[in-house]
Amino acid sequence: MADVAAHVGVSRQLVSLVLADKPGPNPRTRERVLRGAEDLGYRADTAAQLLRRARSRQLGVLFTMEHQLETHIVEALYPAAAEAGYELVLGALLPTRSERRAIDDLIGLRCEALILIGLAEQAPAHLAKVAEQVPVVEIAQYTGATGTDSVRTDDAAGVRAAVDHLVDLGHSDIVHVDGGELPGAAHRREGYLAAMRTNGITERAEVLSGDYTVESGVTAARTLLERDRLPTAVVAANDLCACGVVETLVRAGVRTPDDVSVAGYDDSRTASLPYLDLTTVHQDTGRMAEIAVRCAVERLDEGRTHDRVDVLEPALTIRSSTAPPTPER
Template identity: 70%
Template sequence: MADVAARVGVSRQLVSLVMSDRPGPSAATRQKVLRAAEEVGYRADRAARLLRRARSRQVGVLFTMEHPLDVHLVEAVYPAAAALDYGVVLSALLSTRGERESIDDLLGLRCEALVLIGLSAAAPAYLATIAAQVPVVEIGQRTGVEGTDSVRTADADGVRQAVDHLVGLGHRAIAHVDGADLPGAPERRQGYTEAMRSHGLDAFVDVIPGDYSEESGARAARALLARDRLPTAVVASNDRCALGLLETLVRAGVHAPGDVSVVGYDDSRTARLSFVDLTSVRQDASLMARIAVGCAAERLDEGRAVSRHVVLEPTLSVRGSTGPPRPGAP
């Protein structure tokens, strides 16, 4: 800052006003200071500035790097936070880095609220302790821990839409690759079985164990290929699972939608690629992020104390991976 002041011929205090975007300096002086700062490579010390402030106005985001939807949500959190004058601090959950360590890092960086994206539930007692310290908003799940907020998609309804679509095309033998106990998976499994029964297809209910990975889709495909007869359609637990399923089926000479129709979940960017063209249940990542950050801001800026749980309706994006059942299919 002293170097910038000397270069322009002004005081350090004036440079501080310009770099903090506070009133006082004229427009011409601001331009001179900013140009000099660029020339000498000066950048404001944000960490020091945060330490001087009574409030950090930082939202901590805990996420995994395994699922495409998590990436979409992180991207959407930034503009949502900026619109409410909050910054964002990220902390990734890794195989070598647990939830407690990741959350402690965010709290150590003076984050005023935490947004947890699509995680399996941390120990409820621990999460309750954190929620008593700072606002906690879950995206993609609702653990029910006291003091937390949540925003998620109506997963059961999303899979019902997928089954309804397939039944409307004439399918009966519709299988579901399960997501085990991962966030949203039990609801998707429930939506599948309820939709099948509502169409009178109890005898065709077919749940295949899996998870949210490509490998689980590949395993499911191999299990189906080992049967005497393939189902005419499969609803996968998410897009990654659907991609593993499709790839393994194609290698075996089975194609979608001519032989088997396939539906994913999340409507990721990969699903929209022209050579994938995957029918998928869409979750609105941008809206989920805006609501989550808004929930945190309501608690911090308005003093809201009552928990808020928002459930959004999904939509089905129909593409080329689904079509009528193959001739002669059950």
């Protein structure tokens, strides 16, 4: 910046004012400074800005790179943050890199708040401790740690909607392949059981264990295929699992939805593949991202101190993987 100032023949401070687009500098001078900066290929030094500025206006985002849904959320976070006048700093959670390390890095970079996309296997154990230092917002996860906000979809309601949809179509033999102990899986399982109860078919309820992977869907489907009779419908804990179920059934000569209806969860890209075309539960990632940023902003700029928990209503996306059961031949 000093170089630019010398090149134009003004003080460094004037250059600072011009580049920050602050009122004061004479339009003509402003023009000259901008030209000079361009000529010299000047780039602001973020490190120095960060050091000097009272506020960094940066939000840290912690995510794994494993799930498509996380990617969508990250993408949605960018415009939401920009809208609120914040930048995003990404921090990847990897097997080889401890969550602790990732969090420290982001805080070291002066992030004012952390947004944690909670699809990783374990939530940071010391979340409450971190929340003492900076606001923490969890997306798609609710650990209940104090000082933490949470935005998620009502997973129980989503699965209930899927089950209700199947019941409306005439199904009653509906099996659930769950997500084990992974985030959200408990809610989805409860939603399934609740819906089965409400529809008066509790005795038909059955939960097969899974883990949100295609492989777990394959395993579950194989278990079903070993039986004398297949259920007429399967509600999987997520789209990947549903995919595994469908593919395994198809290869065993069982057609979807003709023989068995299958529903997924998340409305990911997998769900909309033409040959799967899964009925699934849509999570509004855009809105989750907006609310997450809003939570951070409320704590940072508006002094909110109490915890906020937002639970969004999911929407059932009906596609062609579910249909009325065909009478047994």
